[in-house]
Amino acid sequence: MTADFSAEILCVGTELLLGEILNSNAQYLAQQLAHLGIPHYYQTVVGDNPARIKKAIAIACERSRLLIFTGGLGPTPDDLTTEAIADFFDTPLVEHPEIIEDITQKFARRGRTMSQNNRKQALLPAGAAVLPNPTGTAPGMIWEPRPGLWILTFPGVPSEMQTMWQEVAVPYLKAQGLTGPIIYSKTLRFWGIPEAALAEKVAPFFELQNPTVAPYAGKGEVRLRVSARADSEAAAQALIDPVAEQLRAIAGQDYYGSDDDTLASVVGDLLHQAGQTLSVAESCTGGGLGQFLTTVPGSSDYFWGGIIAYDNRVKVELLGVDPAVLEQVGAVSAAVANQMAMGVRSRLKTTWSLSITGIAGPGGGTETKPVGLVYIGIAGPGDDVESHRMLFGNNRSREWVRWLSTCTALDLLRRKLMTL
Amino acid sequence: MTADFSAEILCVGTELLLGEILNSNAQYLAQQLAHLGIPHYYQTVVGDNPARIKKAIAIACERSRLLIFTGGLGPTPDDLTTEAIADFFDTPLVEHPEIIEDITQKFARRGRTMSQNNRKQALLPAGAAVLPNPTGTAPGMIWEPRPGLWILTFPGVPSEMQTMWQEVAVPYLKAQGLTGPIIYSKTLRFWGIPEAALAEKVAPFFELQNPTVAPYAGKGEVRLRVSARADSEAAAQALIDPVAEQLRAIAGQDYYGSDDDTLASVVGDLLHQAGQTLSVAESCTGGGLGQFLTTVPGSSDYFWGGIIAYDNRVKVELLGVDPAVLEQVGAVSAAVANQMAMGVRSRLKTTWSLSITGIAGPGGGTETKPVGLVYIGIAGPGDDVESHRMLFGNNRSREWVRWLSTCTALDLLRRKLMTL
Numbered sequence: 107m108t109a110d111f112s113a114e115i116l117c118v119g120t121e122l123l124l125g126e127i128l129n130s131n132a133q134y135l136a137q138q139l140a141h142l143g144i145p146h147y148y149q150t151v152v153g154d155n156p157a158r159i160k161k162a163i164a165i166a167c168e169r170s171r172l173l174i175f176t177g178g179l180g181p182t183p184d185d186l187t188t189e190a191i192a193d194f195f196d197t198p199l200v201e202h203p204e205i206i207e208d209i210t211q212k213f214a215r216r217g218r219t220m221s222q223n224n225r226k227q228a229l230l231p232a233g234a235a236v237l238p239n240p241t242g243t244a245p246g247m248i249w250e251p252r253p254g255l256w257i258l259t260f261p262g263v264p265s266e267m268q269t270m271w272q273e274v275a276v277p278y279l280k281a282q283g284l285t286g287p288i289i290y291s292k293t294l295r296f297w298g299i300p301e302a303a304l305a306e307k308v309a310p311f312f313e314l315q316n317p318t319v320a321p322y323a324g325k326g327e328v329r330l331r332v333s334a335r336a337d338s339e340a341a342a343q344a345l346i347d348p349v350a351e352q353l354r355a356i357a358g359q360d361y362y363g364s365d366d367d368t369l370a371s372v373v374g375d376l377l378h379q380a381g382q383t384l385s386v387a388e389s390c391t392g393g394g395l396g397q398f399l400t401t402v403p404g405s406s407d408y409f410w411g412g413i414i415a416y417d418n419r420v421k422v423e424l425l426g427v428d429p430a431v432l433e434q435v436g437a438v439s440a441a442v443a444n445q446m447a448m449g450v451r452s453r454l455k456t457t458w459s460l461s462i463t464g465i466a467g468p469g470g471g472t473e474t475k476p477v478g479l480v481y482i483g484i485a486g487p488g489d490d491v492e493s494h495r496m497l498f499g500n501n502r503s504r505e506w507v508r509w510l511s512t513c514t515a516l517d518l519l520r521r522k523l524m525t526l
Numbered sequence: 527m528t529a530d531f532s533a534e535i536l537c538v539g540t541e542l543l544l545g546e547i548l549n550s551n552a553q554y555l556a557q558q559l560a561h562l563g564i565p566h567y568y569q570t571v572v573g574d575n576p577a578r579i580k581k582a583i584a585i586a587c588e589r590s591r592l593l594i595f596t597g598g599l600g601p602t603p604d605d606l607t608t609e610a611i612a613d614f615f616d617t618p619l620v621e622h623p624e625i626i627e628d629i630t631q632k633f634a635r636r637g638r639t640m641s642q643n644n645r646k647q648a649l650l651p652a653g654a655a656v657l658p659n660p661t662g663t664a665p666g667m668i669w670e671p672r673p674g675l676w677i678l679t680f681p682g683v684p685s686e687m688q689t690m691w692q693e694v695a696v697p698y699l700k701a702q703g704l705t706g707p708i709i710y711s712k713t714l715r716f717w718g719i720p721e722a723a724l725a726e727k728v729a730p731f732f733e734l735q736n737p738t739v740a741p742y743a744g745k746g747e748v749r750l751r752v753s754a755r756a757d758s759e760a761a762a763q764a765l766i767d768p769v770a771e772q773l774r775a776i777a778g779q780d781y782y783g784s785d786d787d788t789l790a791s792v793v794g795d796l797l798h799q800a801g802q803t804l805s806v807a808e809s810c811t812g813g814g815l816g817q818f819l820t821t822v823p824g825s826s827d828y829f830w831g832g833i834i835a836y837d838n839r840v841k842v843e844l845l846g847v848d849p850a851v852l853e854q855v856g857a858v859s860a861a862v863a864n865q866m867a868m869g870v871r872s873r874l875k876t877t878w879s880l881s882i883t884g885i886a887g888p889g890g891g892t893e894t895k896p897v898g899l900v901y902i903g904i905a906g907p908g909d910d911v912e913s914h915r916m917l918f919g920n921n922r923s924r925e926w927v928r929w930l931s932t933c934t935a936l937d938l939l940r941r942k943l944m945t946l
Contacts (some may be wrong), residue, residue, distance in 0.1 A: 125557030137545030151569035221722035393816025400812025410837035417830035
């Protein structure tokens with residue numbers, strides 16, 4: 107990599123200029139470039155307009171040497187990125203029969219026939235290589251239109267773009283010697299402690315230079331990112347590991363996992379190690395706890411299933427909740443959470459069970475039972491059962507209350523499993 | 527507003543180039559500009575670097591006449607937006623005592639004293655007006671550095687920026703006559719038809735000028751955006767409605783809803799109107815179908831609950847699936863999908879039920895039952911039951927297969943409910 111080498115991200119799409127979607131592709135690519143040690147000083151967003159796309163290319167070529175495009179590769183007439191790039195470099199488009207073959211097969215696998223519109227996706231500037239799209243129909247390109255200038259194009263669909271980036275672009279950039287000193291990061295994840303409280307506990311670490319430690323909050327949890335610059339991943343790891351170890355020791359049980367760990371995967375690992383099983387009884391989360399648990403491949407080892415008891419009749423008939431108790435204290439109560447947990451555990455014959463009953467809102471709250479009030483039950487070996495009362499705040503959205511309920515249930519079980 | 531008038535959003539912040547945060551400010555401002563009828567063709571992201579900020583200003587001045595900056599107004603040495611703007615226009619910075627007074631008071635109210643660092647926030651280019659920040663310490667500016675060029679600056683904190691935008695910037699832009707005809711959009715949503723096939727059916731509409739019609743794909747569905755420019759929302763609606771009506775007629779049942787509708791909300795509306803109820807039996811989705819159904823407030827009217835039968839024992843014991851059938855044809859089969867649907871419907875006593883059993887991957891696929899094979903069962907009035915075999919492609923992620931399964935199940939029920 108030469109001294110003046112830097113990348114620019116160019117996101118093409120009128121939907122971005124209308125604010126219809128968040129530019130999550132720019133964030134993903136920016137993180138990736140940082141990780142690969144590729145400097146990156148500018149991002150440009152432009153609409154589906156060939157003249158303006160070409161103006162943006164002209165500016166980008168002057169200041170950057172790796173141009174990464176997302177968007178505008180689809181089959182419809184307003185997908186113009188490839189055409190604009192070819193036109194800017196005065197290069198004809200040529201049809202790639204292997205792309206047509208690939209698209210045809212992908213349609214056939216779903217019992218469909220390729221539309222004529224898709225043919226344009228097989229056109230790339232002469233000299234450009236296909237950047238295959240394993241999960242979608244729109245391929246991208248890898249092109250060096252002139253020495254020392256690289257162009258990569260990706261579709262706008264984030265999942266397709268990310269797969270193509272990881273599987274093709276990263277190896278290509280490494281092979282071309284375009285990557286720099288590695289910035290490697292480890293993310294430590296915490297549940298059950300506010301960001302400010304954790305930041306206070308670990309404040310001296312924020313002064314470190316290499317690795318650096320930075321806190322950030324996300325989706326109900328707190329994270330600390332430990333980042334090191336080094337010539338190899340192993341060298342970066344050697345800088346990061348002792349610091350991460352110290353941070354984990356300070357945080358104690360509030361630390362739940364690193365990097366791609368989730369509360370679902372961590373609880374799953376603990377259950378798997380113990381050879382134990384879990385079932386769930388869900389009211390206000392409506393299946394979200396089971397859904398989250400089963401995001402983990404192989405979760406059938408320890409998660410057997412559960413009962414979605416959204417209506418009180420289901421709580422009574424399938425979970426054995428006492429109708430008199432429902433009548434007296436209501437569905438959102440410690441007693442009902444306990445009975446739900448015991449009911450599902452005995453019916454599914456699992457080691458553990460979790461239950462959730464609460465008021466997710468926006469309606470349904472009262473003075474004594476406001477929106478955000480949630481009871482979580484845990485039943486386990488020896489028919490032990492306990493419930494926890496949570497108040498997630500009545501200014502939170504329905505989905506936020508449901509998400510915090512799901513994660514808190516898993517966190518309570520995690521802490522229990524760790525003390526076994 | 528003159529013909530060549532357009533805005534550009536310039537977001538300043540190294541954290542954006544490192545991918546540490548999502549650029550939600552760009553989306554917010556883009557939506558606001560569209561709503562105010564201010565054309566907007568480019569967005570630029572640049573780091574906290576004065577030379578590069580000035581280069582970005584030079585480019586933006588050439589192509590846009592309203593430059594909207596976010597970020598870089600804070601008290602720390604890497605907050606450089608104001609200085610770079612003043613420097614680019616060769617204008618000295620002058621101190622505004624009223625800003626110092628305002629910041630001092632804000633600190634005092636929280637029992638703190640203003641830091642010396644904050645003094646730099648009181649500096650604005652000579653001739654610029656203060657754009658007050660009611661909820662934070664960093665004020666912005668409103669400046670016309672030369673005739674026909676406007677600059678607005680905002681801090682990067684989204685809540686502060688949005689308050690300043692609404693309370694000061696919008697009235698200012700209107701008073702200056704810089705706002706234009708309203709752009710109003712309606713999004714039509716389709717399920718069960720590929721983007722290219724829908725595009726072919728409605729191709730002539732892409733030629734329209736006002737309203738415009740543009741397709742885009744998202745999360746397994748296809749959308750058409752119908753956008754009109756007009757002097758009022760009512761006038762825009764009058765342009766959009768007949769076109770939307772024609773598009774709906776052409777798409778037939780593949781159209782499922784508009785704007786904020788989801789398959790869950792649309793199915794919910796149909797059930798609610800019919801006074802009917804629904805239960806679910808989920809295997810590979812693990813609760814995701816129930817979770818999606820209950821994203822809709824008020825879904826307890828028609829959704830009673832279900833059984834998450836992730837393990838085969840639960841299929842047998844709680845849903846009454848015949849163990850011999852499980853043994854013979856396996857859990858991922860039409861027969862088991864049918865029995866799951868019938869089992870949950872009879873146990874929960876609902877009008878309808880949906881079942882999902884499939885192979886979400888990444889493991890567990892075989893030659894005859896590959897990853898992505900999913901059976902969806904529907905049981906309904908008269909004990910009718912039917913199942914549908916889906917093949918979602920073996921190159922999709924686990925979450926993608928689960929999401930398509932969930933949506934397809936709802937879509938099948940939707941089509942059934944529409945023919946009643």
